[in-house]
Amino acid sequence: MESVAHLVAMTNRLDEHRIKAIAESYRLHGLPHKRMALAAARLTHRDAEAHRAARDVSTGVHLMSMANGHDPLDARLAAQAGSNAGFAVATEDLIGVAGYSWKEYALLVDPWFAGFADEPVQRKEDE
Numbered sequence: 001m002e003s004v005a006h007l008v009a010m011t012n013r014l015d016e017h018r019i020k021a022i023a024e025s026y027r028l029h030g031l032p033h034k035r036m037a038l039a040a041a042r043l044t045h046r047d048a049e050a051h052r053a054a055r056d057v058s059t060g061v062h063l064m065s066m067a068n069g070h071d072p073l074d075a076r077l078a079a080q081a082g083s084n085a086g087f088a089v090a091t092e093d094l095i096g097v098a099g100y101s102w103k104e105y106a107l108l109v110d111p112w113f114a115g116f117a118d119e120p121v122q123r124k125e126d127e
Contacts, residue, residue, distance in 0.1 A: 004090055016070055019115065021117070022074075023073070023081070031077075037094070040097040050091050088109050
């Protein structure tokens with residue numbers, strides 16, 4: 001999936017400031033969990049694909065944080081936020097299935113993008 005690949009590529013731009021911003025946003029959002037997104041993915045037999053997307057983004061965060069010596073707690077929270085974002089992007093087309101809503105989707109992706117607030121928003125047709 002191209003959108004997930006874009007999220008994974010974003011991990012290469014993580015620095016201490018971005019990690020802290022993502023971790024803080026994840027905290028402020030109440031440490032959201034992908035409850036209904038997971039239910040929708042399971043119901044449609046897309047959970048393996050969505051878990052791979054979540055793992056790929058999370059792994060990118062962990063690799064960058066280890067390579068650059070970021071705060072371990074912030075890195076762990078940023079990795080969880082990245083995992084959520086990867087899962088949400090991989091299941092965006094399932095919104096409306098099994099109670100998965102735009103509200104949950106936003107809770108899953110907003111903390112991740114808080115770390116990239118200084119970058120311009122790209123529309124899909126710009127990619």
